[in-house]
Amino acid sequence: MAVLRHFSIKNSPLATLKYITGETKAQKAAIVTGINCSDDPESAYIEMKMCYEHYAGEKFHRVGKPTGKEHIKMHHYIISFKDQEVTPQEADRIAQEWAKAVFSDDFQILIATHTDTNNIHVHLAVNAFGMNGKRWLDNKSTVKLCREKINDICRKKKLDVIEHSKWSTNQNYAEWLERQNGTSWKQKLCDDIGRIVLMENVRSIEDLIAELVKLGYEVRSGKYLSVKPAQLKNHKAVRTLRLGDGYGLEELQYRIENKNREMSLDKILTYTGIQREYAL
Secondary structure, X not given: OEEEEEEEEOOOHHHHHHHHOOOOOOOOOOEEEEEOOOOOHHXXXXXXXXXXXXXXOOOOOOOXXXXXXXXXXXXXXXXXXXXXXXXXXXXXXXXXXXXXXXXXXXXXXXXXXXXXXXXXXXXXXXXXXXXXXXXXXXXXXHXXXXXXXXXXXXXXXXXXXXXXXXXXXXXXXXXXXXXXHOOOHHHHHHHHHHHHHOOOOOOOHHHHHHHHHHOOEEXXXXXXXEEEEOOOOOOOOEEHHHHOOOOOHHHHHHHHHOHHHOOXXXXXXXXXXXHHHHHO
């Protein structure tokens, strides 16, 4: 099973390249591969810089504070595998296959495979501009494409696939990091909603709201469902649809009505780390 994440890099692309290859970490990447660029981060940076500045008409690396709108310089993707279900070499090959399926042969991509955690994972740094002058945009359409391609590859290689992820492009890096560290109240809300949806006595959105209130949440219901923990006085409520796929009002009603199709907690607990987050 491969889980995909994306982060937009608006400055310091060289630092990103050094980070993903492990130049600034205790353990360097096990495998580094360059597609249309060198596998050395500094050389790859120079090559990407030439391409970006040629087509973008602006500097690849900003010096000083930004003036006006700041454009994305690089796209940082992470593909994480469940435990040790693939070898580092297999992970690298899957990442290359995915990159070529999504970006064709038009973009410069530096790929770094890591084995320093319980889950083998791969970082991919993609130049925002392709060598054909096309800018890559991260939006719902490309997110869907990226997911479909990685799932297709996993199916072909007989790896598990979670068909309906709950991750959304609305999740920023700070929130992702809090979820990883177990300090995110939004992740706890997702967990609580997941448990409530499976309760036999919950048959409607009204039942869901009642259970959330019992757990100490403030809930506003209207066109959207907005929720926050009552004790967080200085925090804004979050619209549930911003929690990710599967949390909008219509989607929640569907999940309640089709709770027998939800992944059970026992199944979710067979996963660890980022895979467990993806399944919830």
